Structure formats: structure tokens, C-alpha cells
Amino acid sequence: MKVRCHVATRKGLFTLERGDSNWSIKQASFLGDNCTLVLHDPRNGNLVAALNHGHFGIKLHRSRDGGITWNEITTPKYPEKPSDYVPKVNPMQGKPAEWSLKLVWSMAAGGGNEPGVLWCGTLPGGLFQSKDEGDSWELNRPLWDDPLREQWFGGGAEQPGIHSVCVDPRDSRHLTVGVSCGGVWTTRDGGANWQITAKGMRAEYMPPELQFEPNAQDPHMIVQCRSNPDVLWAQHHNGIFRSVDAASSWTEISNVKPAAFGFAVAVHPADPKTAWFVPATKDEKRYPLEGRVVVNRTKDGGETFETLSAGLPQIHAYDLVYRHALDIDDTGDCLMFGSTTGSLWASANGGNSWETLSSNLPPIYAVRFEKPN
């Protein structure tokens, strides 16, 4: 059986296939263009690629034939800013947040009972919904108009943004989104009402009395366990956090070696206690400790971690792994991750050992397996 995985890079989108044995690149799309993200929709097989053309802005393209042909579709547009709207100056940045699309930062397919629904998180913080597979998009106003949204601030980028959208497989109206920086937000009614749900997260970079302020948290990436969606894992700016109550509260996982800093996280689809992370030295340096690329795995909900390195470079390797650049397939056995220096690794045994698929790709932004519905 063929397994496919899509790799979004600074110079195009690459599709890999694994037949009976090895992985190989089968297809390259948008060569030379900055492909920042890709979504595979398990309900209909569609692919959606996000491109950042720099001069010409952000564009979305959709393929209905597995990436052989692509058509440009509508890009999310922020509605016209009301003339009487007076934006609040964000105290962290000394200026108001932008009101215009800067980046498509996350894409997620809606639930199985809502065909055509897609979600798109963006910089500067707008969440968009499409009900027609991306032909049109609408800004979710309840979240955008929440007064707390104006307090969001950029983490690593000038603007705040939504990088994680988790759709509860039991209930399509239950969404959990991660904001950098603005904590975790949850809706239980399809986006009509939102609550901030980052209780228990700790922001080391804030003054002591504000470190547990939910809206100041910087989760780098949030993932949800498919078989037990009440369990979510967050790779946060200064630590790893886990929730077992659908984000109502979060518990910090302490004493993570070699480092608790990183961007990417993956959770086993059938085992909520098993998760993977790619640690790096925090946070102004951002490279693998001692130049050794490793993956951290816990199988007991964060009580202990194994540091996995078999097959990964252990000398003078300075690969940083971005938040969307680690993924796990639907079996939970196969993982793949890519780095800012164009290295791509895969494991077929849950991370016990790794195979180098390429050391020469462009900087990698996102790795996404095709998964069955």
C-alpha cells in the first residue's frame, strides 16, 4: 500500500511516496515558489497549498487529483476595516495589530459531517471558515471581535497568529485553536462563542505576576489525540504542556531533557500518552543542543522521555524544525520531520530509528501525511 506525504518548502511543494520499501520524491509542484503550508483533506482527497509570493501576496491553490494539477482558489480576505474603528495599541508592540492578511499559518479540514468545511488560521490573528472547499472564506467575527484579541502579540513574528486548529473528531463544532501569542481558545458551537482555555500554562517571558495570564501564553503548536480528543499536547515557548480535559486546564511537564524548547509536537493517534517533540536550545539560539538532532518521545503521558537519535546526525547538525514540520501517519508508526536546512527524516517504527530522505531540500515549513477519513 502506498503512503504519501507532502513537504512544503521555501522553493516548492514535494510529494513523497513509500511503496513496499523506500520513500522517494514523486512530484514537485510550484518549483521556485515559497510554499508555506499544505493541507490534505481526508474527506475528499483535496490538497490545498498556501503560497507566499512576497510581492504579490498570499495565494491558495487546490488540487483535486493528488497534486498533478492545481487551480488558484480564493484567499481569505479580511473585511474592510470599519471607518469608525479605533484600534487599540498593543502594549507589547506599541502599535495596533494589522487588519490585513499577512500569512496563512494553519489549515484544517472540518469534521466528517460537514463536507466542504475548511478552517484557516492566519497572521495577524483571524480565523477563517470556508463552507465550499475553499472557494470562499469568511472571517470568524466572534473571535476577531473579542476584546482580548486586540491584546494578542507576535511571537517570533511581528503579528500574532493562529497556528493550530484542532477539530474534535467527536463533534465538529468543538474547535481548539492555538495562538502565538494569545493562548488557547475553544468553541463548542462552531465558532459562535469562544472561551480562552489556557489555564495552567506558564509564560516564563512575562513578569512574575503575569506568567499565568492565559492570553499571554505562547503555545508553539497544539495537537489533539484522535482516539481520545480530550487529550491535547502543546509545545510551548518555554515548556511542554498537556491537557486531559479538552483544554479546560493544562499541566506543565517538567524536567524534560535535553530541552523543553521547540516548535513541533506529534501525538499518537491511538495512544494519548505517546507524543514526540524535537527539542532545541532555547530560545534566542534555536538549534539542536550540541549540534545533535534528536527526537524526544514519551509513552507515559510525560512522566518520562526517551531521547531518540538512531539515524539522525549527531555532529555539527544545526537543523531547526518548525512547528508544522513534524507529522505522524494514521497508524502511529510512521513519522516524518524536516528542517530549516532542508533535511528530511522518516521513521517507520515510532521513532526508534530514522532514515535520511534528503539533505538537500529547500528550507522545510510543513510535513503532512495523507490520512484516511
Add this chain to the structure above:
Amino acid sequence: MPFFVFVIPLRFPMPTVRFTRNIQRHVACPTREAAGTTLREVLDCYFSSNEQARGYVLDDQGRLRGHMAVFIDGRQIDDRDSLSDAVGTEAVVDVVQALSGGRR
């Protein structure tokens, strides 16, 4: 004696809009005339029959994209947000890339 009426078609001069070659691989933007007395009016006229191109030149708030530049008869425009710069009836509008956005 037959009575003849000669109808002479009138052609009112209009501004001409030209686009950078680099945009053409994304969306065809042929050089053509577009009516208007301000840059906003001229570009609106052009994009009214080429809606896809609008998003390549203007952002979602209708402002000139950060790394695009527009010249009217060789003079760079002043108003990148409202696009209120005047455009003469026989002016040439050039829509080009700013080199500032070229770092990839």
C-alpha cells in the same frame, strides 16, 4: 439628391496600464487602456474585467501591496493607501515590483 450622414467614431483618450513581466506567470495582465482620473479609478476599471489580478497588486484592504510600486508617467505615486494620485487622460501607469520584496 441623396442625404448622407457621416458618423465619425470618437475616441476619447484614456490612460494606459502596463504590468511587470513577473506577474504574467501568475495571472495574465496585458497592457491596455483603462478609464479614470485617479489611480484608484484606473485600477478599478482595469481589474473590473480581471478580478484575479486585483489581489496580486492590492491587498485585502485595497492598498498597494507592500512590495509593489506604481509609476504614473515615470513618477512614483504618493498615496499607496487610497490611490488618490491624479492620472492624466493620456498617462501611462506602470505597475512594477519593488526590489524590497525580492529576498527569497
